[in-house]
Amino acid sequence: MPDWKNPPRLFIPGPVKVNDDVLKQLARPTLGHRGKEYAMLHKETVDMLKTILFTQQNVFLSTSSASGLWEAAIRNCVGFDEKVLCACCGAFSDKWADVAASCGRQVEALKVEWGRPTLPEMIDEKLATGQFAALTIVHNETSTGLMNPVADISAMMKRKYPDVLIFVDSVSGMVGLPLKFDEWGWDVAFASVQKAFAIPPGLTVAAVSHRALDKSKKVPGRGYYFDFQEFAKAAEKNQTPTTPAIPHIMALHYQCTKLVAEGMENVWRRHKEMGDFVRDWATRKFGLFCDPKYASNTLTTVKNTRSINVAEVIAAVQAKHNTAFGNGYKKLKEQTFRIAHMGDISLGDLKELLGWIDAEIG
Numbered sequence: 001m002p003d004w005k006n007p008p009r010l011f012i013p014g015p016v017k018v019n020d021d022v023l024k025q026l027a028r029p030t031l032g033h034r035g036k037e038y039a040m041l042h043k044e045t046v047d048m049l050k051t052i053l054f055t056q057q058n059v060f061l062s063t064s065s066a067s068g069l070w071e072a073a074i075r076n077c078v079g080f081d082e083k084v085l086c087a088c089c090g091a092f093s094d095k096w097a098d099v100a101a102s103c104g105r106q107v108e109a110l111k112v113e114w115g116r117p118t119l120p121e122m123i124d125e126k127l128a129t130g131q132f133a134a135l136t137i138v139h140n141e142t143s144t145g146l147m148n149p150v151a152d153i154s155a156m157m158k159r160k161y162p163d164v165l166i167f168v169d170s171v172s173g174m175v176g177l178p179l180k181f182d183e184w185g186w187d188v189a190f191a192s193v194q195k196a197f198a199i200p201p202g203l204t205v206a207a208v209s210h211r212a213l214d215k216s217k218k219v220p221g222r223g224y225y226f227d228f229q230e231f232a233k234a235a236e237k238n239q240t241p242t243t244p245a246i247p248h249i250m251a252l253h254y255q256c257t258k259l260v261a262e263g264m265e266n267v268w269r270r271h272k273e274m275g276d277f278v279r280d281w282a283t284r285k286f287g288l289f290c291d292p293k294y295a296s297n298t299l300t301t302v303k304n305t306r307s308i309n310v311a312e313v314i315a316a317v318q319a320k321h322n323t324a325f326g327n328g329y330k331k332l333k334e335q336t337f338r339i340a341h342m343g344d345i346s347l348g349d350l351k352e353l354l355g356w357i358d359a360e361i362g
């Protein structure tokens with residue numbers, strides 16, 4: 001019987017397992033959000049995030065899930081008379097294009113088949129038309145387990161299209177995958193904390209470049225809740241515009257302290273090791289949905305080459321071990337399944353899970 005008070009250990013690609021020491025941070029006594037104590041917590045957290053994201057520009061904390069930042073990037077930084085190119089390679093990047101259109105902007109979707117990457121030359125060909133003010137792209141497409149070659153795309157854009165803004169959904173990428181915000185010339189990059197930060201959902205981290213912030217001043221109709229100008233004004237006092245999710249920020253401070261101590265190169269390496277381990281298993285037992293060159297280091301989408309009944313195996317592992325992994329996303333259901341390897345999930349956790357799946361599939 002499902003019991004929300006005794007939930008399964010989560011290997012779905014977000015929310016992921018949260019360790020007890022992190023959960024405890026959410027139970028600290030609360031602070032007044034306009035008091036000195038909060039300002040201290042805010043500043044220390046943002047400073048650590050700047051180290052983690054390799055930026056000296058702006059970092060905002062949004063009490064929302066990441067979908068709010070899809071809207072924020074567009075509403076703050078793309079004028080109604082401008083066109084945005086949306087690189088689409090799966091459910092989440094597709095959705096961002098829909099959101100941009102729903103904000104009344106002119107959108108062109110650059111679609112590739114699910115499981116395939118968006119390559120620099122594809123973007124180059126579109127941007128060469130001179131029609132676009134901005135690009136949206138997903139760092140790591142959670143529906144397919146694909147990493148886009150964002151470093152190569154960024155280098156190409158820096159060289160050839162320095163005026164085109166780059167907005168990156170790094171929801172299942174940030175922390176787990178290399179991300180160098182300033183060096184790569186990004187303008188907005190964001191992630192909700194229920195992925196590789198390994199915190200319960202309810203908060204989003206966003207890096208925003210100075211030029212994106214400047215641009216937002218001139219874009220009308222930004223609304224209030226996600227207005228970058230409001231965030232910037234509040235940030236001068238180490239605050240947020242509205243009452244933030246303070247427990248989440250305490251947990252974020254705790255997680256950032258550990259990440260900074262570990263060092264991001266080591267954190268990325270740890271994720272790659274977990275990715276290699278799960279990919280090795282998946283390749284021996286099934287197949288990979290994505291080309292291994294672009295297969296994600298934060299989750300693996302396994303191709304169901306043995307035609308197992310995925311839902312039944314998931315249910316059996318949950319019933320016996322109170323542990324859950326993910327079926328394929330929407331149209332990939334049963335054709336694939338997904339295993340997260342990010343945040344505080346460890347190699348030991350993964351060995352256990354894969355052993356239990358092995359026991360079910362025989």
Ligand SMILES: Cc1ncc(COP(=O)(O)O)c(C=O)c1O
Binds near residue numbers: 065170
């Ligand atoms: C790549 C990607 N983008 C955006 C989202 C939406 O994030 P949120 O659910 O935090 O709004 C998700 C959620 O899984 C995601 O994986």
